[in-house]
Amino acid sequence: MKISARNVFDGHIDAVRLGAINSEVEVALPGDLKIVATVTNDAVRELNLAAGKPVQAFVKASSVLIIPGSGDVRVSARNRLGGSITSITEGPVSSDVSIALGNGQTVHATITHEASVALGLKVGTPAIAVFKAPSVILGVAG
Known part of the structure; x- marks a missing residue:
């Protein structure tokens, strides 16, 4: 399968908390990192999401x-992954920022060029990638 999302994280489900309509799914990543996804209860049933199941988490940059x-x-965003900026590709409208995590994975963010300049982002400096739980798409094999 090929997808357009730049961020793909392999992990396994740590916990599923059912709500009235949506559920929170905690995904454990290597290096004691965690991602929280909010998915519908229908998705929990259809994908048979349960603790221990291997999943992939996808997040658009x-x-x-x-x-x-x-x-x-x-x-207010549930997901915060800290690391160090490894690359910045500046364009006239957007900038692509890569952050290396402590577990060897990389998070990619596409932000406005103006924000990149205003934040003073530099390669080698620490940064935190932040994204909301509903922005996480979960996938399972088969």
Whole structure:
């Protein structure tokens, strides 16, 4: 399968919390990292999502926000993955930012060029990739 999402994370389900309409699915990644996805209860049933099941989590780069530094910034988004900026490709409208995580994986974010400049992003500096749980798409084999 080929997909257009730049961020693909292999992991396994740690927990499923059922709600009235949607469920929260915690996905454990290598290196003690975690991603939370919000999916419909129908998706939980149809994909047979349960603790221990291997999954892939997909996040479009345009859904990822960047917080420079490694400070304790409070945001409502459930997913925060910290690391170090490894590359920035500047365009006249958008910038592509890559953040290496401690577990060897990379998170890609597409942000506006103006935001990249205003945030003072630089290769080698710490940054946090932030994205909301509904932005996470889950996939299972078969």
